[in-house]
Amino acid sequence: MNSHLRALLASLLAFDTTSRESNLALIGFIRDLLAQHGVASTLFYSDDGRKANLYARLGPAGDGGVLLSGHTDVVPVDGQAWTMPPFALTERDGRCYGRGSADMKGFIACVLASLTTFLARPLRMPLHLAFSYDEEVGCLGVRSLVAHLQASPEKPALCIIGEPTGMQPVYGHKGKVAMRCQVRGHACHSAWAPSGVNAIEQAAKLIGHISGISESLQQTQDARFDPPFSTLQVGTIQGGAALNIVPQDCQFDFELRTLPDADAESVLKNIEAFARSELLPAMQAKAPESAITFQPLGAYPGLLTDPQSDVARWLADWSGSAAFSTVAFGTEGGLFNEAGIATLICGPGSMAQGHKADEFVAVEQLERCMQMLARLCAWMRAG
Structure with missing residues (x-):
């Protein structure tokens, strides 16, 4: 040198x-x-x-x-x-x-x-x-x-x-999209847990849906890449204040790494639609202030x-x-x-x-x- x-x-x-x-x-x-x-x-x-x-x-x-x-x-x-x-x-x-x-x-x-x-x-x-x-x-x-x-x-x-x-x-x-999901529930004493909206439990349901999408993404493969399919995973999660309090808030970050010709937008819309139609109605029926929001953290093609x-x-x-x-x-x-x-x-x-x-x-x-x-x-x- x-x-x-x-x-x-x-x-x-x-x-x-x-x-x-x-x-x-x-x-x-x-x-x-x-x-x-x-x-x-x-x-x-x-x-x-x-x-x-x-x-x-x-x-x-x-x-x-x-x-x-x-x-x-x-x-x-x-x-x-x-x-x-x-x-x-x-x-x-x-x-x-x-x-x-x-x-x-x-x-x-x-x-x-x-x-x-x-x-x-x-x-x-x-x-x-x-x-x-x-x-x-x-x-x-x-x-x-x-x-x-x-x-x-x-x-x-x-x-x-x-x-x-x-x-x-x-x-x-591959391309990448990083997102943050924030779940707002309703806190109460854990002795009356059914009266609250447990933000962690709702986040877990959404994470389960994300896991299912991740498995379905493996059906489309391109052998030029490793792994040869798009991937979706949750990387961090925070929530709750104490064991005897129904958690009001939960936040998790997830990332989607897509094959170059894959449609990242349709995956994100699927996740948001599940939150909007499958989770929010029951949450807001019990506590109108309940919410699920998504925030982009970064993306590149x-x-x-x-x-x-x-x-x-x-x-x-x-x-x-x-x-x-x-x-x-x-x-x-x-x-x-x-x-x-x-x-x-x-x-x-x-x-x-x-x-x-x-x-x-x-x-x-x-x-x-x-x-x-x-x-x-x-x-x-x-x-």
């Missing part, structure tokens, strides 16, 4: 960009680095001004070209047994350790280290750079940047998202790019691998794809190391990523 790439990775890892924190210091670092190379940046700030996406472009004016995209936020280290500093680069035995090294500051470091290569001679098409925030909490931040690109007359034709795939090209992943397309063939050439696959985790790829930008995923490292204590990316993976970017650069110059 060359010293320039090592220094850039060390700088990026030193910023604590956990999703709950600001990413502005890291974004400022990238903006200043680009400015040193004569490349201007545009920032798209969050509503509270604490975070920002960064967008930049190199090369000639006009539409088309290639977009390299990565998210700057990382997951927390709380409760994890790290044996080395999480927000610093530790290089050992051919591995680079640090929070975000695999997911996905390793890729961003490779892109920044390749700037001199892309700028050395004129490109025949634009190179776009996009670095986002809040990907780890539902692909929330990148949407303003995607909207800008969608409306731009100079929209890129192809997007490569550098999530950790072991440098294997990826053409698809699935991705399914044709692995036989020209853009897939190009990425196979650049990455040195024609072994296309899908991944189980989600990315911002579906959002770029919905904006009319053909999107594929390929980056250094493995998600098997991401989100864990002592997260790392192998030096060999970073070097392969640098080779991919060099081949991309050569293709973007070729007449």
Whole structure:
């Protein structure tokens, strides 16, 4: 690994960009680095001004070209047994350790280290750079940047998202919808339990219905994905105040991960219809203030790019691998794809190391990523 790439990775890892924190210091670092190379940046700030996406472009004016995209936020280290500093680069035995090294500051470091290569001679098409925030909490931040690109007359034709795939090209992943359900019942002393509306019991009935839908989703399968069907599960639940009080409130969160061509909206409507028609009438007959409400927590679309397309063939050439696959985790790829930008995923490292204590990316993976970017650069110059 060359010293320039090592220094850039060390700088990026030193910023604590956990999703709950600001990413502005890291974004400022990238903006200043680009400015040193004569490349201007545009920032798209969050509503509270604490975070920002960064967008930049190199090369000639006009539409088309290639977009390299990565998210700057990382997951927390709380409760994890790290044996080395999480927000610093530790290089050992051919591995680079640090929070975000695999997911996905390793890729961003490779892109920044390749700037001199892309700028050395004129490109025949634009190179776009996009670095986002809040990907780890539902692909929330990148949407303003995607909207800008969608409306731009100079929209890129192809997007490569550098999530950790072991440098294997990826053409698809499932979509996700996360929801919160809040059940309001009627409290009373447990000695007169039939007089109350037990929010936990009503939530349990709804969760049972969700479980039944989950089983039915397994009937539609696509062997390209693992598991090969859409999934639906309840992840958290809270409710009740004391054993001798009929619980007034219960709240649970659930998520739906759908095959790219599945209809998530029909599943959500089914759940809401069951609550409205099967549970609420009896609840409100006993206590009119009873209610069941649903709140979206986040969503992103699935991705399914044709692995036989020209853009897939190009990425196979650049990455040195024609072994296309899908991944189980989600990315911002579906959002770029919905904006009319053909999107594929390929980056250094493995998600098997991401989100864990002592997260790392192998030096060999970073070097392969640098080779991919060099081949991309050569293709973007070729007449």
